[in-house]
Amino acid sequence: MGSKRCLDLQHKQCILSQLGSGPEASTSGSGHYSVQDYKSILEYAKARHIQVIPEFDMPGHGNAAIKAMLARHDKLSAQGDKAGAEKYLLSEANDASQYLSVQSYTDDAINPCIESTYTFVEHLVEAVVGIHKDIQPLTVYHFGGDEVAHGAWTNSSACKDLTRELGLNTSNGKIVDELKDYFVQRVSNITANHSLELAGWEDGLMSFKDVPYDREVLRNSRVYGYAWNNIWEWGSGKRAYELANSGYEVNVYVSTFASKIGGARQLNPTSDVVIFRKGKGHKKIIEKRIKPLVYGCTIKM
Numbered sequence: 251m252g253s254k255r256c257l258d259l260q261h262k263q264c265i266l267s268q269l270g271s272g273p274e275a276s277t278s279g280s281g282h283y284s285v286q287d288y289k290s291i292l293e294y295a296k297a298r299h300i301q302v303i304p305e306f307d308m309p310g311h312g313n314a315a316i317k318a319m320l321a322r323h324d325k326l327s328a329q330g331d332k333a334g335a336e337k338y339l340l341s342e343a344n345d346a347s348q349y350l351s352v353q354s355y356t357d358d359a360i361n362p363c364i365e366s367t368y369t370f371v372e373h374l375v376e377a378v379v380g381i382h383k384d385i386q387p388l389t390v391y392h393f394g395g396d397e398v399a400h401g402a403w404t405n406s407s408a409c410k411d412l413t414r415e416l417g418l419n420t421s422n423g424k425i426v427d428e429l430k431d432y433f434v435q436r437v438s439n440i441t442a443n444h445s446l447e448l449a450g451w452e453d454g455l456m457s458f459k460d461v462p463y464d465r466e467v468l469r470n471s472r473v474y475g476y477a478w479n480n481i482w483e484w485g486s487g488k489r490a491y492e493l494a495n496s497g498y499e500v501n502v503y504v505s506t507f508a509s510k511i512g513g514a515r516q517l518n519p520t521s522d523v524v525i526f527r528k529g530k531g532h533k534k535i536i537e538k539r540i541k542p543l544v545y546g547c548t549i550k551m
Contacts, residue, residue, distance in 0.1 A: 252265060252315060254275040263275070289385060308394055309430070309433050310396060311351075316341050337366060347401060347402055362430070363409040376444075389446065391449065399426075412429075413429070430463075441470060442469035450476065
């Protein structure tokens, strides 16, 4: 049901319509790739020397996955399978946290404080590794991480227990920063166990005040920060530099500022990406080069 959009306020058959998709599930707002569809994409890409980097965006942008796992829970509960019903839950019952995401969702933040979330991620990573295996072995897993709304998890009893257990600082609204950091570490451990490199959007790898999370605690051999929000006038242009000087590999996506270059050479947002690397002695930037953008498969849930 997570791949369908229609008018269903109970979220039993579909998630709610958006962006003009209409009240019926028969429009272009609904649909999904089958495993065979995805394998066909991999085969097509491999023949053209294109690397496919799948993104499963979480903990934000998780509305479809959250609702799908709740529907699964209700179905298995009705069959008397309590353990199976709870296995992949991504939300906590009676979590009264109030927030509004930039896409106007009030329920799209996957709960990082319940163990079933990581059972879900482990299952997902194993499945994707298996799909890639005989066509284009997976080397990089993109976890998304962007646009988690302020206020998420603040009234989750599981998160209150976890932050207390770990001694995390939740004052002055820092609970989202702290728990995003915790989530990244858990996903890093899962993906590192599969010998994968990790990638995420730049705001998924840093606090709301643009302080990068500690790269040293992430077990992956490389962690890539994809800097999409990089317009200087918006105050976030420094993010790429902060990540690069904190040990992250950084890809700067130019789509958000290509149209603002003016008289300078017009960068092509579908073919140009700037790569920054940290130098010895924590110097600012010692390498700046343009290389073709490696296309990825983005799945927003």
